[in-house]
Amino acid sequence: MDELISSELSARLDRIDIISRKIFAGKLQGERRSKRRGQSVEFEDYRNYVPGDDLRHVDWNIFARLERFFIKIFQEEEDLSVHIVLDASASMDAGSPSKLVLGMRLAMALGYIALVNNDRLSLSIFTGRHLHRLGPVRGRR
Secondary structure: OOOOOOHHHHHHHOOOOOOOOOOOOOOOOOOEEEEEEEEEEEEEEEEEOOOOOOHHHEOHHHHHHHOOOEEEEEEEEEOOEEEEEEEOOHHHHOOOOOHHHHHHHHHHHHHHHHHHOOOEEEEEEEOOOOEEEEEEEEOOO
16 A cells, blocks of 8 residues: 655644634643633733632732733643544445545544644544544654
């Protein structure tokens, strides 16, 4: 079988990131910036103080200048899990190159992108009779 991912394609995939449009309430924190605001070292913005806000997040330097309370907002980092499902049943043998080869190339490309970006990756392969599960794994291996 031909090489699934050429070195040229690999270099192009290195520049791609998988982005989720949804906010997930995951338990794992990671390296990915989330749309969710939270506690981190990555400063994002300020907002007006609302009674009940945690006073530890008040920016006292701004209060000293403006005599108004502002709360620091931080960008929360979260872990993204990528799960790829590949149909490897007999029906995928059609075509040239076969649908299976094209599916493998797509799965390989998506998996490569996930691993390069240090996301959690798992793979399920359906052979028509059995479902094989691999992972989860993280990072380049």
